[in-house]
Amino acid sequence: QKEVEQDPGPLSVPEGAIVSLNCTYSNSAFQYFMWYRQYSRKGPELLMYTYSSGNKEDGRFTAQVDKSSKYISLFIRDSQPSDSATYLCAIFTQGGSEKLVFGKGMKLTVNP
Amino acid sequence: NAGVMQNPRHLVRRRGQEARLRCSPMKGHSHVYWYRQLPEEGLKFMVYLQKENIIDESGMPKERFSAEFPKEGPSILRIQQVVRGDSAAYFCASSRGQTSYSNQPQHFGDGTRLSIL
Numbered sequence: 001q002k003e004v005e006q007d008p009g010p011l012s013v014p015e016g017a018i019v020s021l022n023c024t025y026s027n028s029a030f031q032y033f034m035w036y037r038q039y040s041r042k043g044p045e046l047l048m049y050t051y052s053s054g055n056k057e058d059g060r061f062t063a064q065v066d067k068s069s070k071y072i073s074l075f076i077r078d079s080q081p082s083d084s085a086t087y088l089c090a091i092f093t094q095g096g097s098e099k100l101v102f103g104k105g106m107k108l109t110v111n112p
Numbered sequence: 113n114a115g116v117m118q119n120p121r122h123l124v125r126r127r128g129q130e131a132r133l134r135c136s137p138m139k140g141h142s143h144v145y146w147y148r149q150l151p152e153e154g155l156k157f158m159v160y161l162q163k164e165n166i167i168d169e170s171g172m173p174k175e176r177f178s179a180e181f182p183k184e185g186p187s188i189l190r191i192q193q194v195v196r197g198d199s200a201a202y203f204c205a206s207s208r209g210q211t212s213y214s215n216q217p218q219h220f221g222d223g224t225r226l227s228i229l
Contacts, residue, residue, distance in 0.1 A: 006154075034217065043116070043203055043220035044155070088154065098145065098168060098210060099157035100218060 003027055004091055006103025015112050019076040023089035023103045026070065030101075032092035033065050035074045037085045038105065044088055048074065079110045114139065116206050116221035117186075124227045125194050133189040133224045137206030144187045145218055146172075146179060149201040161187060191226075199228045 006023045013019055021035075032051055036044035048063040050056045056063045064073040072091075076083055089103040117136040125131050137144050146158040157171040161181035172179065176194075181187040191198055202225075205218035 004154075036220075041222075041225075043118075043222040046217050046219060049217050090155075098143070098160045099171065100145075100147075100155070100205075101157070102147075102154040104152075104154040 003101045004089060004103045006089055007106055009105075010107040010109065012109045012111060013079055015079060015081060015110055017079050017110070019079050019083070019108060019110075021074040021076075021087050021089075021106050021108070023072050023091075024070055025072070025091050025101075027091075027093065028067070028070065029093050030070075030091040033063070033072050034090040034092070034100070035061075035063055036088040036090055036102075038088060039085045047087075079108075081110045081112050084109045116141075116204055116219055118202075118204050118221035118224050120224060121222065122225050122227070124229060126229045127195055128193050131191040131194050131198070131226055133191075133202050133204075133226070135187040135189070135204030135206075135221060137187070137204075138219055141206035141208050141219075143207045143210065143216075144181050145205040145207075146187075146189050147203045147205065147220075149203060149223070151200075155203065158189075194226075194228050196228050199226055201225050 004025050035048045037047050038044045053065045053067045060077045062075040086105040086107045088105045090100040144161045147155040149155045159172045159179045160168040176192045178190045201223045203223045205220045207216040207218045209216040
């Protein structure tokens with residue numbers, strides 16, 4: 001079983017749609033949860049960073065963590081063509097290695 | 113307010129040559145991480161360094177790969193005797209402190225795309 005599984009893509013939505021991106025993880029020791037956005041030919045850009053279960057909101061983006069189900073989600077409201085990118089979930093264990101464990105990424109296209 | 117700087121952006125090598133990838137962390141960051149992104153694969157951790165020390169190299173192949181982060185200058189990822197399978201995007205990230213103990217997230221550069229002929 002992979003440490004982090006991310007919903008396969010690609011995903012194509014019309015402008016203004018609500019987008020839901022999801023990941024599951026296997027190790028209950030994971031404590032930090034991140035979402036990165038990666039535009040083509042660029043490096044990952046940190047979008048959201050959360051520690052606890054529950055929701056964290058930043059503008060049109062909401063990160064949701066459910067530790068009991070080992071499930072994390074990123075919601076994008078009022079999606080824009082500029083949101084078209086690959087979204088990567090990344091997970092981290094406190095007190096262990098400093099490495100981030102990434103999902104494979106979901107390519108999102110928002111059509112105008 | 114420069115971010116993580118990586119160079120070169122693209123590097124082409126023939127099989128058997130050496131590849132050197134450079135990474136300058138963000139200002140004030142003393143922790144550097146290297147990741148590799150193979151086609152159709154996610155980012156995979158390779159090595160974590162602090163100034164002059166390799167802290168965790170558990171993700172780095174045992175042969176041909178080495179990394180350093182000298183007291184002065186950028187971090188270097190070195191691949192000797194490159195093979196076709198080394199073709200990938202190599203990303204460097206940096207943080208101000210240890211992510212695990214000080215909640216310092218890792219910020220990424222735009223990567224070096226290595227192509228082996």
